[in-house]
Amino acid sequence: MTHTLPDLPYSYDALEPFISRQIMELHHKKHHQTYVNSLNAAEAAYAKASSPKERIALQAALKFNGGGHINHSLFWKNLAPAASEGKGNGGALKDGPFKTALLEAFGSLDAFKKEFNTTTAGIQGSGWGWLGLNPQTKKLEIATTSNQDPLLTLVPIIGVDVWEHAYYLQYLNVKADYLSAIWSVINFDEAEARYNAALGGVDPATKL
Structure with missing residues (x-):
């Protein structure tokens, strides 16, 4: 199959002032598009490979670019224009099964954000912070992945990109400010x- 860049479900400036238009355009049009192009090229080369050695040599490119495509496709839907700005539903956690499970796991929304941000800020280098559902215990857990590795041990519910290209143009090297701001545009309806x-056993990553 040929992978394509998904459209954003909002305009490039819709997440301002929390994430700038410039970041969103570069992140979507340049970075995600590069992962898509490189994944298609790696899969085409894999299909033409004539030996196990050639196929093994392509594994790193498939993992990195495939993960980049999966993670970003989930990330865009994780975001929504901020309710605090009167633009949308971003940052608004409504009563329901997801809120109940979140509070059971972490005690409060603020406690969850604090633990998530502390864990995610601790990533050395580039990676992703995740809230996921443990398929065995049915409990929500916080996890991180390095580089563009997809979340495999949990079902992804919320993912936050902490590569520098996701925030540097606006927040410079202060990752903590970016992590604090992003909760104003997290789409909790999508998370629920x-x-x-x-x-019900459905992983959103398998639907991309």
């Missing part, structure tokens, strides 16, 4: 939909 689907 993923949570409900995950309870």
Whole structure:
């Protein structure tokens, strides 16, 4: 199959002032597009490979660019224009099964954000912070992955990109400020939909 760059479900400036238009355009049009192009090239080369050695040599490119495509496709839907700015539903956690599960796991929304941000800020180099559902225990857990590795041990509910290209143009080297600001544009409605689907055994990453 040929992979394509997904459209954003909002305009490039819709997440301002929390994430700038410039960041969103570069992140989507340049960075994600590069992962898509490189994944298609790696898969085409894999299909033409004539030996196990050639196929093994392509594994790193498939993992990195495939993960980049999966993670970013999930990330765009994780975001929404901020309710605090009167633009949308971003940052608004409504009553429902997901909120109940989140509070059971972490005690409060603020406690969850603090633990998530502390864990994610501790990533050395580039990577992703995740809230995921443990498919065995059906409990919400915080996890991180390095580089563009997709989340495999949990079903992804919320993912936050902490590569520098996701925030540097606006927040410079202060990753903590970016992590604090992004909760104003997190789409908790999407998180609840993923949570409900995950309870039924559906992983959103398999639907991309």
